[in-house]
Amino acid sequence: MAAVVPDYELAELYTRAFRVGALGLGWRRLLGPPDLSLAAEAENEEEEDAAVAAALGCAPGTAAELRAVCSIDMLMSSEKEEDPDVIPEDSSLRTLRIRKKALERREETIIVDRACRQETLTYEMESHATGKRPDDPTDLIEEGELLLTLNIFYPVIFQKHKDHKPYQTVLVLGSQKLTELRDSISCVSDLQIGGEFSSQPDQAPEHISKDLYKSAFFYFEGIFYNDKRYPECRDLSRTIIEWSESHDRGYENLQSVRMEDYVFNDLSLKIGFPYLYCHQGNCEHIIIITDIRLIHHDDCLDRNLYPLLVKKHWLCTRKCFVCKMYTARWVTNRDSLAPEDPCFFCDVCFRMLHYDAEGNKLGEFLAYPYVDPGIFN
Amino acid sequence: MDALPGLKEDCEELLGAFQQADTVRFERFAELWRERRFHTIFYGRIRALERNKITKKTLDVAQQYFFPPYSFQIRVGALYLLYGLYNAQLCQPKQKIRIALKQWPEIQKFQLDLLDAQHYDAVYIFRRLRLARAFHFTAMPKLLTYRTKKKIEKNDFREEFKDPSNRVNSLITNDVLEELMNIHDHYQKMKCVISADKSQPDKALSLIKDDFVVNLKDITLEHQEWQQNRMKLLRNAKVASETEDKKKEETLLKSEGSERANALARIKYKSYSAVVEVSRSRRHRQVQLESSESGPSCGKSPGRSKKGSRTPQPARRGEVQVAEETVTQHIGMPIIIEEDSDE
Secondary structure (H helix, E strand, C coil): CCCCCEEECCCEEECCCCCCCHHHHHHHHHHHHHHHHHCCCCCCCCCCCCCHHHHEEHCCHHHHHHHHHHHHCCCCCCCCCHHHHHCCCCCCHHHHHHHHHHHHHHHHHCCCCCCHHHHHHHHHHHHHCCCCCCHHHHEEEECCCCEEEEEEEEECCCCCHHHCCEEEEEEECCCHHHHHCCCCCCCCHHHEEEECCCHHHCCCCCHHHHCCCCCCCCCCCCCECCCCCCCCCCCHHHHHHHHHCCCCCCCCCEEEEEHHCCCCCCCCCCCEEEEEECCCCCCEEEEEEEEECCCCCCCCCCCCHHCCEEEECCCCCCCCCCCCCCCCCEEEEEECCCCCCEECCCCHHHHHHHHCCCCCCCCEEEEEEEHHHHHCC | CCCCHHHHHHHHHHHHHHHHCCCCCCHHHHHHHHHHHHHHHHHHCCHHHHHHHHHHHHHHHHCCCCCCCCCHHHHHHHHHHHHHHHHHCCCCCCCEEEEEHHHHHHHHHHHHHHHCCCCCCHHHHHHHHHCCEEEEEEECCCCCCCCCCCCCCCCCCCCCHHHCCCCCHCCHHHHHHHHHHHHHHHHHHHHHCCCCCCCCCCHCCCCCCCCCHHHHHHHHHHHHHHHHHHHHHHHHHHHHHHHHHHHHHHHHHHEEEEEHHHHHHHHHHHHHHHCCCCHHHHHHHHCCCCCCCCCCCCCCCCCCCCCCCCCHHHHHHHHHHHHHHHHCCCCCCCCCCCCCCCC
16 A cells, blocks of 8 residues: 555545555554654653764754753743633734633623523533553554544434525544444434324334334445445445446446445545445445544544544424424324324323324324434434 | 734734734744734633644644745744644643644754854744644644535745745756856857857857856846845734834835836726715615625625615725735836947
């Protein structure tokens, strides 16, 4: 695997395709053990003057001088107690003046200024795994491992999401298999239960779509990576490949391979370019790789926690029409008892309205089990 | 820059001051930093999530000045700035500085240059950052999220920070001159061979100037000197804003400047600043004059203004800005005198 230097194919938008593993190779070749080390931070590591002198090729006296002159104390405040929350009165920095004005404006107009629960959630997700180390040393990530950041977009269900698609952000290791990523993607369509159950509400089957339709594929750079772990899995990409081969449509050499045979280091990818994840036959998610970098000692170093979800979109759950409290679990169509079509009910209200004490069906309606997209909140 | 207004200005102001100081010593930078109390740039009641975002953005802005095409001094200043910002940040754990693979060779070369010139403080500081593992070693400098709709930030850096563009020098290098010299000699020899007199070429064959290679070299050197002088004058013009010298230098620059560009700009402003006053019945559709240059005093006048009162002001503002603009963009080239040599 030759080393490669990624660069833009379309300026500021996406790069040319390159082997992911080659990036790791490229960096590891240029860096030394101290750069790659994942050891926990040592407190105030001061080097010996002799070591500095040797590295820089100067006299030890110079090294001592450097240590004094270039110390970070030269840039820090000399006052003992400085409160970072207080912006100094007469600051010459434009950033601070603007920030101060904004703060003053907020104080005048807002009654309460603290983190709402969405903000808390976002921050927690972003930082909860930082610096985590596993109990079992075999689960520790190796030095020089690559970390990919992927944005996985939700399938468009709501019209309001057409312009700004919500997405999840997942961190994945270079040495992880594609199947591990696939298993970690939680999509509401996986939980759907097919079928009309107005006559037998208690017998909604145990199988959710995820168990019934196990096929899925990723599409990266002209290759379809199909999940073939189970015998029920079908090659969903075959239709597409046949279509492209039937006429000269300008797509060359689309291939189909097994997802479980590949790890991310093997793939050729462009950063910033949209790719596809398809499951359930027609549920499609766009995937964009936003960043690839070397692992750092401040990252989460427990291999078992990856793929790691660091950001997800908060979707408001639809509540029951009757009680407005519980999340909807049933949806009815052509319901003579309901004020609108479709109408959503929680389990309790659904049964109370549509069935009598003996469990007989009252009125005409079609009822389907409903899984709300906000279920992963 | 929508995320962090004022940041770019503050960084450029500090780097500009460092450039003025005409040194690469960390001590001097530290003085300038302390003067501005730059470590307070992260102050203010910022909650953790916002603080992470702001710090990342700040380091990203500072990181850009660390690479070409910025001049050597600016790059050293950027290194010190990164050192300061990295250590002054309030995030826990600290946000890191992103370095892309394609940028690493530039950094290595920069280190070597620093070592050769014995700027030990800069080397030491980079070493400290590296030992502190302050870097993320990435594929690309920024996160790429395929945001086509969002306006891609125009990265217009200041002229003074850039190294003067070496296009002429990169075209006419020593190798090229040597090559030309060789070809020229060879050509002369060929001419001699086919001439009647073997020691010098026929009069009829002299189609080019004999010493053109030397002339070319002189012209290139002259251009380089002229460029350096221009940069110096530009810098001085910016600084000595209250002194007499500025007037002298500006007039010097203006006279160097293209007269034609000045005249054009004047005509343009005369024509555009004449706003037709509409009749009272159409008063609500009065055209308002908007100055096309971006300047601190520009922008749409708020609300419906009275008809005539606005127009003189933009014209006046416009003229001052025209002068500055032509100074930076239309400075004329020195004139190359054609020698009529007789051959």
